[in-house]
Amino acid sequence: MVRVLSLAVGIVLADSAIVTLALPQILRELDAEVSEVAWVLTAYNLVLGLAAVPAARMSLTAARAPLAGVAGLIVFAAASAACALAGSLEMLIGARVVQAIGGALVITACLELLVQATGDAHRGAARWATAGVIGAAVGPVAGGLLTEALSWQAIFFVQVPLVLLAIPAAWALRERPEDPEWAAEAATAVHPLQGGTADRPRVAANLALALLSAALTAALFLLVLLMIEGWQRSPTITAITVTVIPVAAILSGTVARLAQASTRSEAVAGSILIGGGLIALAFLPGAEPAWTIAPQALIGLGLGLTVESLTAFALRDRFPRALQGGWTIASRHLGIVVGLLILTPIFVSGLTDARAPAQQAIAGIVIDAPLPVSTKLTLAGELGEQLDAERGRVPDLAPAFEATPIAPADRREASALAVQLDDQLERAATQAFQNAFLVAGLLALLAIVPALLIRDVDRREPDDHAPTQATPGTVTA
Numbered sequence: 001m002v003r004v005l006s007l008a009v010g011i012v013l014a015d016s017a018i019v020t021l022a023l024p025q026i027l028r029e030l031d032a033e034v035s036e037v038a039w040v041l042t043a044y045n046l047v048l049g050l051a052a053v054p055a056a057r058m059s060l061t062a063a064r065a066p067l068a069g070v071a072g073l074i075v076f077a078a079a080s081a082a083c084a085l086a087g088s089l090e091m092l093i094g095a096r097v098v099q100a101i102g103g104a105l106v107i108t109a110c111l112e113l114l115v116q117a118t119g120d121a122h123r124g125a126a127r128w129a130t131a132g133v134i135g136a137a138v139g140p141v142a143g144g145l146l147t148e149a150l151s152w153q154a155i156f157f158v159q160v161p162l163v164l165l166a167i168p169a170a171w172a173l174r175e176r177p178e179d180p181e182w183a184a185e186a187a188t189a190v191h192p193l194q195g196g197t198a199d200r201p202r203v204a205a206n207l208a209l210a211l212l213s214a215a216l217t218a219a220l221f222l223l224v225l226l227m228i229e230g231w232q233r234s235p236t237i238t239a240i241t242v243t244v245i246p247v248a249a250i251l252s253g254t255v256a257r258l259a260q261a262s263t264r265s266e267a268v269a270g271s272i273l274i275g276g277g278l279i280a281l282a283f284l285p286g287a288e289p290a291w292t293i294a295p296q297a298l299i300g301l302g303l304g305l306t307v308e309s310l311t312a313f314a315l316r317d318r319f320p321r322a323l324q325g326g327w328t329i330a331s332r333h334l335g336i337v338v339g340l341l342i343l344t345p346i347f348v349s350g351l352t353d354a355r356a357p358a359q360q361a362i363a364g365i366v367i368d369a370p371l372p373v374s375t376k377l378t379l380a381g382e383l384g385e386q387l388d389a390e391r392g393r394v395p396d397l398a399p400a401f402e403a404t405p406i407a408p409a410d411r412r413e414a415s416a417l418a419v420q421l422d423d424q425l426e427r428a429a430t431q432a433f434q435n436a437f438l439v440a441g442l443l444a445l446l447a448i449v450p451a452l453l454i455r456d457v458d459r460r461e462p463d464d465h466a467p468t469q470a471t472p473g474t475v476t477a
Contacts, residue, residue, distance in 0.1 A: 215443040
């Protein structure tokens with residue numbers, strides 16, 4: 001029961017980034033530009049962020065949470081199937097909006113359902129937070145492998161049966177008796193001004209989550225586009241490369257729990273690691289996935305230190321629990337939207353700025369190539385048409401070579417020329433992403449400010465404002 005509910009949470013939060021590795025394929029199959037296809041991510045995260053708190057209000061009692069959870073699972077599964085069957089970008093984005101509404105119900109209801117299933121508020125909330133972090137980190141990898149093995153549509157088809165597995169578990173919990181703690185939370189929800197500080201969201205923690213989520217957009221979206229579109233690497237190679245982030249996050253989170261550092265310390269250290277890793281991505285010495293491993297490791301370590309810790313801290317001794325969970329989800333996913341809205345134009349502008357120098361460099365390389373003049377003229381024309389056709393995205397020059405008649409004796413030189421041109425485009429693409437990574441790094445470092453506002457106390461002391469006794473291993477603000 002706990003496992004399938006955790007799986008549902010992981011899948012819903014994985015969907016915030018699961019299509020990242022599939023975006024280049026979606027971009028080409030649905031004939032879109034980068035700025036347009038980014039809405040496949042933006043629409044889902046925007047609606048999920050806006051719907052999280054209203055959805056949480058539907059899960060404030062033991063009787064309502066299972067019903068909200070089942071409804072959300074059905075809507076999410078149906079919308080996932082619609083995403084897989086979408087024949088246009090507009091249909092896909094519309095289905096993603098409905099999917100996000102169902103996802104908001106699933107996530108907020110499952111927080112309460114996991115507490116009921118585990119019989120322990122601290123353990124249930126911890127399972128909920130951990131499932132979300134793992135899902136968000138592993139999502140791009142799973143999506144990339146499915147895209148390469150099958151197609152981007154498979155990403156959504158696979159989710160349908162997996163999500164439906166949680167329906168019996170959620171429905172079974174409707175018969176659980178309402179415990180006193182849950183009843184007290186519901187009373188607080190009805191009279192929010194009478195609950196002291198326990199009903200208020202922890203603003204500093206949620207603001208830090210929003211800023212870090214905005215920054216992590218670069219690692220989970222732009223880095224993938226750079227490797228697949230800019231460097232022409234396969235989704236499988238890219239997926240294997242970006243596994244560094246979830247692996248480092250899981251290891252970092254485990255070490256942090258053993259060390260029992262304060263939330264403020266983890267948040268500050270994690271923000272520095274994420275910011276440093278993103279800034280390092282802006283200064284890669286070459287267009288090779290191996291150069292991204294060390295920066296990704298820093299980002300993953302920071303992710304493991306921050307998101308789960310800040311989420312658990314935001315939930316600790318704050319009621320109603322589902323509503324507080326809704327605030328953390330809203331903060332994270334609206335942060336992702338802000339990141340996409342800030343970083344995508346910077347990246348697209350970088351591509352535009354790099355276009356003219358890249359064309360000049362390509363023209364110079366073609367002129368100097370040891371090929372017959374007639375072949376070079378034809379190839380130059382085809383390359384120009386291909387560059388114009390790929391406006392708004394990193395161009396693939398292979399069709400230009402395929403359309404140019406090349407004599408068998410000149411094919412070796414033509415192949416060498418193609419390699420040179422690809423190298424030039426890789427350098428131009430790397431340069432085009434630089435400013436976006438720098439801005440993302442600054443967003444992560446900005447999260448240090450709210451992190452420092454978190455007030456730490458001795459872990460053995462209970463929260464003065466808590467309506468229940470504090471759980472070990474937590475801090476307050």
